[in-house]
Amino acid sequence: MLKSSSWSSLHAQLHITLRQRQLLPRSQRLLVAVSGGQDSLCLAKLLLDLQLKWNWHLGIAHCDHRWRSDSEANANHVEALAKIWQLPFYKQTADRLLNSEAAAREWRYRALSAIAEQNDFHYIVTGHTASDRAETLLYNLIRGSGADGLQSLTWQRPLTDYLQLVRPLLQFTRAQTGQFCQEMQLPIWEDSTNQDLKYARNRIRHNIIPYLQQNFNPQVEQALAQTAELLQAEVEYLEDAARQLLLQALEGGSGVEDLDLQSSIPNCLNRIVLRTAPLALQRRVMRQFIQQTLAIAPSFDQVEKLTALIAAPNRSRTDPFPGGAIAQVDRDRICLKVNTKNDLHPK
Numbered sequence: 001m002l003k004s005s006s007w008s009s010l011h012a013q014l015h016i017t018l019r020q021r022q023l024l025p026r027s028q029r030l031l032v033a034v035s036g037g038q039d040s041l042c043l044a045k046l047l048l049d050l051q052l053k054w055n056w057h058l059g060i061a062h063c064d065h066r067w068r069s070d071s072e073a074n075a076n077h078v079e080a081l082a083k084i085w086q087l088p089f090y091k092q093t094a095d096r097l098l099n100s101e102a103a104a105r106e107w108r109y110r111a112l113s114a115i116a117e118q119n120d121f122h123y124i125v126t127g128h129t130a131s132d133r134a135e136t137l138l139y140n141l142i143r144g145s146g147a148d149g150l151q152s153l154t155w156q157r158p159l160t161d162y163l164q165l166v167r168p169l170l171q172f173t174r175a176q177t178g179q180f181c182q183e184m185q186l187p188i189w190e191d192s193t194n195q196d197l198k199y200a201r202n203r204i205r206h207n208i209i210p211y212l213q214q215n216f217n218p219q220v221e222q223a224l225a226q227t228a229e230l231l232q233a234e235v236e237y238l239e240d241a242a243r244q245l246l247l248q249a250l251e252g253g254s255g256v257e258d259l260d261l262q263s264s265i266p267n268c269l270n271r272i273v274l275r276t277a278p279l280a281l282q283r284r285v286m287r288q289f290i291q292q293t294l295a296i297a298p299s300f301d302q303v304e305k306l307t308a309l310i311a312a313p314n315r316s317r318t319d320p321f322p323g324g325a326i327a328q329v330d331r332d333r334i335c336l337k338v339n340t341k342n343d344l345h346p347k
């Protein structure tokens with residue numbers, strides 16, 4: 001039933017992208033995450049056909065969330081395909097109820113990482129497409145995300161020190177992967193929850209994107225994916241510049257000895273160093289500072305209040321952060337203190 005190999009424009013485009021972006025080096029062991037849907041089937045087939053050229057060793061991984069009544073049949077379907085393709089198959093089955101999309105995703109990445117570690121794979125490859133990228137961008141835009149959320153879905157990111165997540169299909173739309181599956185006669189497993197409009201993602205996919213395609217731009221998915229691509233490089237640049245500025249502000253901040261915070265991380269920033277920086281960097285420095293010192297992801301309001309301290313009068317302070325820490329101006333410094341009941345300066 002499966003059509004044997006034939007070279008298509010998707011094969012050619014992927015081959016070029018892999019070379020240009022150096023996403024999946026030659027001779028590596030690649031663990032391909034296959035749900036059974038059209039995107040990951042397209043991915044598995046393309047990598048299989050390119051395998052000889054790149055001398056990879058492929059394995060297929062499937063995660064059974066046990067969310068749907070047909071989830072076991074879905075897993076068996078993927079296993080049968082792996083057998084036809086003569087590839088090793090690995091499966092993880094959830095042993096507890098995953099009651100949200102986010103919980104399922106988190107479990108899936110942990111399960112995939114565990115399979116990779118146990119079987120000596122250094123790359124996990126997923127079938128995310130330009131359509132996923134466009135939907136994620138819109139989803140985050142609606143929630144009020146900044147550029148970091150809008151850069152949505154990078155080509156690769158490290159999962160651990162020795163494990164990379166790679167998304168080589170980001171240039172293709174879902175329409176293209178669908179057509180490819182049809183041409184190659186790949187048996188797609190239809191996930192019934194993909195049609196369920198109670199999920200925001202599905203409403204974006206089935207309502208908003210078609211509306212935008214019909215009324216504004218037929219190529220809206222590619223256009224939004226392109227925006228994400230541009231933002232990705234800009235975010236990388238700004239984050240890097242902010243990291244350097246944060247280091248300068250911390251070095252010039254000293255005075256940790258004044259604080260009763262039991263931590264080896266410096267907790268004061270030199271605000272003179274920050275004063276002349278552009279607002280875009282000030283905000284990022286503050287966000288990184290909070291992430292590093294308090295290990296929380298601060299909200300927009302929290303970053304704004306902290307940023308305002310750069311130019312605020314002496315002794316100005318923020319509201320408590322989760323966990324009770326506050327930030328307060330101490331002449332040329334902004335200091336974080338955990339115990340909000342005591343004064344910042346021990347007398």
Ligand SMILES: Nc1ncnc2c1ncn2[C@@H]1O[C@H](COP(=O)(O)OP(=O)(O)OP(=O)(O)O)[C@@H](O)[C@H]1O
Pocket residue numbers: 032033034035039040061062063064065105108125126127128132
């Ligand atoms: N059950 C599964 N088993 C193995 N791989 C999966 C499974 N579900 C999804 N994947 C992988 O993840 C890719 C993206 O899937 P999908 O868009 O459904 O997930 P998502 O939850 O939106 O993912 P993400 O949070 O990474 O964006 C698929 O192309 C496939 O490679």
